[in-house]
Amino acid sequence: xxxxxxxxxxxxxxxxxxxxxxxxxxxxxxxxxxxxxxxxxxxxxxxxxxxxxxxxxxxxxxxxxxxxxxxxxxxxxxxxxxxxxxxxxxxxxxxxxxxxxxxxxxxxxxxxxxxxxxxxxxxxxxxxxxxxxxxxxxxxxxxxxxxxxxxxxxxxxxx
Numbered sequence: 001x002x003x004x005x006x007x008x009x010x011x012x013x014x015x016x017x018x019x020x021x022x023x024x025x026x027x028x029x030x031x032x033x034x035x036x037x038x039x040x041x042x043x044x045x046x047x048x049x050x051x052x053x054x055x056x057x058x059x060x061x062x063x064x065x066x067x068x069x070x071x072x073x074x075x076x077x078x079x080x081x082x083x084x085x086x087x088x089x090x091x092x093x094x095x096x097x098x099x100x101x102x103x104x105x106x107x108x109x110x111x112x113x114x115x116x117x118x119x120x121x122x123x124x125x126x127x128x129x130x131x132x133x134x135x136x137x138x139x140x141x142x143x144x145x146x147x148x149x150x151x152x153x154x155x156x157x158x159x
Contacts, residue, residue: 003032004039006047012039012059012083017068027060031080034129035060038083042125045103046095050087057122058084076107082126084111091118096148099125106132108148111139115153 001009009027012035018025027035043056061069061077076082087095096110106126113121121140138145 003036004044006053007039007043007056009035011055012080014055015058015061015065018062018065021065021068023062023065023068025060025062025065027062027080031060034080037129038081038125038127042083042099042103042105042127043085046085046087046099049098049102050090050095052087052090054085054087056083056085076126081106081128082124084122084124086119086122089119092121092123093118093149093153094151096123097151099123100136100148103127104132105134107135107137109137109139110148113138113140113149115149 003009003012009032013025013027015025038059047054058077060080061071061075063073063078066073066075066078071077086092092113093110096108099105100108103125104127106128107124109124111121111124136146136148138148
């Protein structure tokens with residue numbers, strides 16, 4: 001089932017951890033509108049801008065999977081409102097800046113990016129149909145900060 005022109009329900013619920021542990025990660029039908037919203041308002045604009053096909057690394061997570069990953073029960077992944085992704089060959093910091101500047105989101109987190117390896121880490125984005133907070137975070141071994149590193153922090157190193 002397609003949620004948007006380029007993203008499917010299967011992509012938004014796929015999980016290697018769930019498969020290995022025998023966790024049923026099928027999304028309840030009442031969450032389909034939220035998954036569709038994320039696909040249409042987050043993933044499709046990213047794909048259109050960069051022109052690079054990609055699949056999310058994490059979308060919907062049932063509570064059992066979310067707990068297996070050590071994520072809090074309050075995670076927006078459980079509500080079908082969040083997605084994690086990377087783009088091959090794209091500096092993850094630059095991707096996070098583009099999302100911040102071009103997409104309506106609830107929360108944007110640049111997770112585990114490193115200046116010495118610009119393709120490292122991933123971008124987490126949550127989006128709700130209304131009432132988005134536009135919260136921006138950077139999460140790494142040093143903790144959580146309420147901002148993104150400046151774009152020039154990742155320059156000078158090939159992605």
